[in-house]
Amino acid sequence: MAKIISIHSFRGGTGKSNTTANLAAYLASKGERVGVIDTDIQSPGLHVLFALDPSEVGKALNDFLWGRCPIEEAAYDVTSRLGGAVDGKVFLIPSSIRAGEITRVLRDGYDVSLLHDGLQALVRELQLDTLLVDTHPGLNEETLLSIAVSNALIVIMRPDQQDYQGTGVTIEVARSLDVPKIMLVVNKTPSSFDQDDVRRRVAETYDCDVAAVIPHSDELMTLASAGVFIMRHPKLPLSRIYRALGEVVRQC
Amino acid sequence: MSTVPVESVWRLRQAIGDLRRAAERARADEVAADLRKMQAAADDLLTLLEDLPLRLSEAKGVEGRRALRHDLRTPINQVVGYCELILEETEDRGDGRWAPALAGILIDARDLLSQVDRLGIRALVVEPADEEREAQAAQSGGWVALSRPIEAGDRGRIRGTILVVDDNRSNRELLERRLRRDGFDVLTAEHGARALDVIAAHEIDVVLLDIMMPVMNGYQTLEKLKADPDLRHLPVIMLTSLDEAESIARCIERGAEDHLPRPFDPVLLRARIGASLERKRVRDREREFLERIVAEKRRADDLLHGVIPIGVALSAERDFNRLLERLLQEARHFCGADGGVLFLQQHDRLVHVQLQCASLSIAAGGAGEPVDMPSLDLKVQGGILRPAAKAALYGATVNLEDVHDGGGLDLSAVESFDRRHDYVTRSLIALPLRAVDGDVVGVLELWNATRATDEVVVPFDGGMVDVLESLSRLAGVALHSYHRENELRQRIAHLEIRIDEVNRRREVSQITETDYFRKLRDMAQKIRDSTETGVDR
Numbered sequence: 103m104a105k106i107i108s109i110h111s112f113r114g115g116t117g118k119s120n121t122t123a124n125l126a127a128y129l130a131s132k133g134e135r136v137g138v139i140d141t142d143i144q145s146p147g148l149h150v151l152f153a154l155d156p157s158e159v160g161k162a163l164n165d166f167l168w169g170r171c172p173i174e175e176a177a178y179d180v181t182s183r184l185g186g187a188v189d190g191k192v193f194l195i196p197s198s199i200r201a202g203e204i205t206r207v208l209r210d211g212y213d214v215s216l217l218h219d220g221l222q223a224l225v226r227e228l229q230l231d232t233l234l235v236d237t238h239p240g241l242n243e244e245t246l247l248s249i250a251v252s253n254a255l256i257v258i259m260r261p262d263q264q265d266y267q268g269t270g271v272t273i274e275v276a277r278s279l280d281v282p283k284i285m286l287v288v289n290k291t292p293s294s295f296d297q298d299d300v301r302r303r304v305a306e307t308y309d310c311d312v313a314a315v316i317p318h319s320d321e322l323m324t325l326a327s328a329g330v331f332i333m334r335h336p337k338l339p340l341s342r343i344y345r346a347l348g349e350v351v352r353q354c
Numbered sequence: 355m356s357t358v359p360v361e362s363v364w365r366l367r368q369a370i371g372d373l374r375r376a377a378e379r380a381r382a383d384e385v386a387a388d389l390r391k392m393q394a395a396a397d398d399l400l401t402l403l404e405d406l407p408l409r410l411s412e413a414k415g416v417e418g419r420r421a422l423r424h425d426l427r428t429p430i431n432q433v434v435g436y437c438e439l440i441l442e443e444t445e446d447r448g449d450g451r452w453a454p455a456l457a458g459i460l461i462d463a464r465d466l467l468s469q470v471d472r473l474g475i476r477a478l479v480v481e482p483a484d485e486e487r488e489a490q491a492a493q494s495g496g497w498v499a500l501s502r503p504i505e506a507g508d509r510g511r512i513r514g515t516i517l518v519v520d521d522n523r524s525n526r527e528l529l530e531r532r533l534r535r536d537g538f539d540v541l542t543a544e545h546g547a548r549a550l551d552v553i554a555a556h557e558i559d560v561v562l563l564d565i566m567m568p569v570m571n572g573y574q575t576l577e578k579l580k581a582d583p584d585l586r587h588l589p590v591i592m593l594t595s596l597d598e599a600e601s602i603a604r605c606i607e608r609g610a611e612d613h614l615p616r617p618f619d620p621v622l623l624r625a626r627i628g629a630s631l632e633r634k635r636v637r638d639r640e641r642e643f644l645e646r647i648v649a650e651k652r653r654a655d656d657l658l659h660g661v662i663p664i665g666v667a668l669s670a671e672r673d674f675n676r677l678l679e680r681l682l683q684e685a686r687h688f689c690g691a692d693g694g695v696l697f698l699q700q701h702d703r704l705v706h707v708q709l710q711c712a713s714l715s716i717a718a719g720g721a722g723e724p725v726d727m728p729s730l731d732l733k734v735q736g737g738i739l740r741p742a743a744k745a746a747l748y749g750a751t752v753n754l755e756d757v758h759d760g761g762g763l764d765l766s767a768v769e770s771f772d773r774r775h776d777y778v779t780r781s782l783i784a785l786p787l788r789a790v791d792g793d794v795v796g797v798l799e800l801w802n803a804t805r806a807t808d809e810v811v812v813p814f815d816g817g818m819v820d821v822l823e824s825l826s827r828l829a830g831v832a833l834h835s836y837h838r839e840n841e842l843r844q845r846i847a848h849l850e851i852r853i854d855e856v857n858r859r860r861e862v863s864q865i866t867e868t869d870y871f872r873k874l875r876d877m878a879q880k881i882r883d884s885t886e887t888g889v890d891r
Contacts, residue, residue, distance in 0.1 A: 218881045241865060250878040267861070270853045274862045278871075279878050307853065 104225040105354055108235045108252040108281075110245060112268030116258045117289040117316070120331070121347070122236045123151040127330045128348030130181065130190035134231035137177065137224060139163060141197045141238050141248075148236055151330055152180035152194055162196040167220035173227040185333035193228055197235075197244075218251050232351070241272060249276050254283040254354045256313065260290045261300055266307070273308055283354050285311045287347065290318040314347040316340065360403050362469070366433070366462045367396035373455045385440055385452055391524060392436045392459075395429040399466075402426055424566060426470045427616065428522060433463045434617040435528040442535070442620070467617065514559035514631045515539040519549040519575065520593065521567040529562065529618070536624050546570030550578060553585060560630045561590045562614070565601065573608065580609035587637050589630035649817060656821050660688065665828025674836060675720030681829045682708045682798070688825065689818040691800035692811070693779075697730070697742055698796040698833070704730040704742055707796075714775050727767075738764045742797040745784035749794055751823060752784040755813035768801075783814040785826040789834030796833060798826055 109125075111118045119140075126136045140148040149156060158178070166176040177193040184192060225233055235252065237245045249255055255276045259269045269286070276284050288304050291297060297315045305312045317340075328334070332341040374389035402409075402425060413419045437460045444452050516538045520526045523544075530540045541556060543549035547570040549561065561579070565572035572592060579585045589611035594602060602613045611633070612626045664684045671677040682696045693711030696719070697704040706727045708719035719725045730743050741752045741763050754761050757768060757779050768779050779801045787796040802811045803818060814822070865871055 218877075243870060246865070246871065246874055250874045251881065266853050267858060270858045271861045271865070274858065275865050278862070278866045279875055280882065282882075 104230050104233060105253045106221060106225075106233045106235065106251055107254045107256065107351060107354065108237050108245075108248045109256045109258065110237045110249065110272060111239055111258040111265075112241075112272055113260075113265045114239045116260050116265075118239075118258050119147040119151060119236055121256075121258055121287060121289065121316075121344075122234055123148055123330050124332050124344040125348050125351055126192045126234055127184050127186075127188065127333050128345055129232050129352060130184065130188040130192045131332075132348075132352060133189040134352075135191040135193075135229055137193045137195055137228055137230045137233040139195045139197050139233065139235045139248075141236055141244065148194060149196075152192070153183045153329070154178060154180055154194060159196055163220075163224070164197070166224065167217070173224060177224075177228055185329045186336075190231075191228075193230075195224070217247060221251060240268075241275060246275070246279075249281060250279045252281055254285070254351070255281045256285055256287055256351070257310075258287045258289050259304075261288055261292070261295065261304070270308060273310055285313040285350070287313050288315045291315050293317050313350045314343055316343050359469070360400070362462065362466055363396060363399055363403060366459065366466065367393060367400065369455065369459050369462065370396055370433070373452065373459070376455075377452070380451070382449075382452070385444065388436045388440050392433045395432040395436075395524065399426070399429040402429070421566070423470065427467065428525065430463055430467045430470065431617040432524050432528060434460065434467070435532070437463060438620060439528070439531060439535070464617075513537065513539075514627075514634075515541065515557060516627065517541045517543060517549060517552055517556075517558045517561045519543045519546065519561060519567070519572070520564040521545055522564075525564070525593075532618070532620065532623065533627075536627075538627070546572065546575030546578070549575055553579070553588070558588060559634055560611075560627055561588060562593055562627075563590050563610075564593045565605070573604065576605060576608045576610055587634070587641070589634050591626055591630060653817055653820050656688070656817075657824055661821060661824045661828065664825065665832065668829060668832040669835060671832070671836075677832065677836060678708045679717075679720045681832075682710050685798055685822060685825055685829075686710065686712075686800060688821050689800065689814055690804040690806055690809075691814075692802040692804060694798065694800040695725070695727075695742070696796065696798055697746075699732070699746060699794055700729075702731065702733045704732060704746055704797055711775075711777070711801075714777060716775075738762060740764045740767055741782060741784040742799050745786045745797045745799075746794045749786050749788065749792070751786070751819060753814055753819060754782045756780060757782050780811045781813045783819070783822065785822055787826050787830035787833060789830055793834075795830055795837070798822070798829065 109118055109122045122138060126138050129136045138148060148154075149159070161171045161175040163176055165171045166173050177195045179191065180194045181188060181191050221233065224230070235248045237248050257269055257272050257276075259265060273284055273286075286304055286308060288300055291300055295317075297317065301312045301315045304310075304315075331338075332344045335341055370389055370393045374386055374393060377383075377386035377389055406426075409422055413422045437456050441453060441456050441460070444450070444456075516533055518526050518529045518533070518540060519542070520529065521544050526542045526544070530542055533540045541552050541558070543552050545567045546563075549563070550570075552558070553561070563572045563575055567575075570578075576590055576592075579588060579590060586609070590609070592602070592605040592610045592613040594605075594613045594615050605613060611630050614623060614626055664680075668677060668681060668684075671680060678696055678698075682694050685691070686694050692713050693709075693716070695706055695710075696708035698707050699705075706719065706725035706729065709725045709727070710717050730740060732743055732746060734743075739747065741754065744763060745752045752761075752763070754763070757765060768782065771777065772779055781803050782799065782801050783803075784797055784799045786794045787798055789795050800814070800822070803814045804810065805812050866875075
């Protein structure tokens, strides 16, 4: 039984890609085969964390879904680039080189089940345990599509940014789509905050589980941008928080 | 070898006696009294002259001859001195009756003096002629202006207290009168040992020191004075009856400022005293400046090595209670204050946040025991203020050197504290702690500064006040920054997650009430229904 988990944030700069990469690495370290769909290959994101040069990227998920190429050509095994040995596997799959192509599939009369079938095929071909979808910020059609087919949705927010409204909308919309599990991750929490208090307030406000409260540290941010954090700095407290979050995802 | 003609002395005595009688008849009592003293001096000289051949033969060596010459000159000098004094005093009063006779006596007395100097005592140096003396005087800086005739207006221009040390009572009196006439304050001593006592008890500006004296002579006295670091700078002018190069050189070598040959030329006397006083004044000022420079340097060092690092440390202190505790501790440390209180201003009140007293072993406030004292209301109109309230309201330091003087302040709290703890508060200082914008954020109050050397309670002096005011400025800024940071933290901690429900629903419906979304939801539902638990692998 494989899980599709969408990772979303209403705004950019919340640390969504970083969280995704660390989750993938954690799950792989537990022996899982993990697929990561990167919806934003154009701007620096997951491929940077996985040390994958955009020039290496040729085919994308759409090409596989349309039968234009075998999965091997759309999925890039980045396991060796995680920065440490893991029992599992991590594949990076760019969703589409051209933004909005998936949505066009829908508009052209294809239904969502096509994507579902496609993702199922991907899971099957790559023998994935978990498929993580790193979505676009905001709620465009493509993002809604990912959320719709997900078993779980992780919404990442920052407490110091005024994106409460957008986060609330995302959660409400996800509820409308009957996503079985919705959870919040509060990232880049200023260290002066009482972490437990933040967790409680956010959970109350959105009536939603808070899977993790991750403190902000400039020093850690510098380290984090240079690779997959939990692989490089497994002993630092931030890695412990990522591992705990990974465990929550594993139990979904 | 020439001799002093006794007849000349007799004539001089006769002339003095005639004038005295005339003065007595004219009821010029003061003149008559001085003439009697002159007559007594002439009698002393006659007595000496009768024994002169014997004394000359007995005079052993240079010292003996010197002593003899000294004895002979002393009465003549007194005649000259009194004569000059009477002349000046009567002239001042516009009384010219005595001048011609006095002038004649003066000429005779001076002539007699030169005859004494011409006695065949070869070891003695002949006193310089008057022209020479004047030339000397003109060379010495500072008294050219004084060499003109004395006028009443000049007197008292140079002030100072002069100690006259001479074993001869008449000499002392003569000099004292002359100096008082010139506007000086005068103290006298009959020998060196007595002079040292007077110097210890009074503020003396110049010492006029005779050389030959019993108990302690002039050389010994000079040595004692110059060996004492506190008295080394006191100018000493030697009174040299024996006007000889060797004796003068000996005194100058030992630190004498100058010398005055007898009989005293009034102009020369005033000039040399004036010059000595001026030099002393310059030296005193120099010393004062030096002390001030040393004090300034110490203060700068205190600031650099003490206050500034503490100010920085206070600003870096994250624990507020610890910040308050340290602030009071460091302030007390700088002036050895036995105790103190730190107040923080909260609205219109000063609240005690720290109380420390070393001798009573009290340390309250902060994280420990709270300070059990009522806060001060700053809104109270009129009436007398407590020191801390005054410091807060006026934004200025309140320094009470002696609490019991009151200083127009309400000291009931201090008295009550003293009563309760069987304590005695003597000195007290209250300093406002101000933020960068000048607002008073608190008050630092310290009591009983103690001297490090003997732990005696002293007032908070200028140096301490400077350092404490610097520390207070830094502390004020540290406190203010802490408050601001804390406020910010609280504002962040109280982060309100506000969601506009109406807007949210509208935004949600804009998404969910589209065909696309409905289709999406239906499809998702179908998928979930078909797989129920997820995607098959």
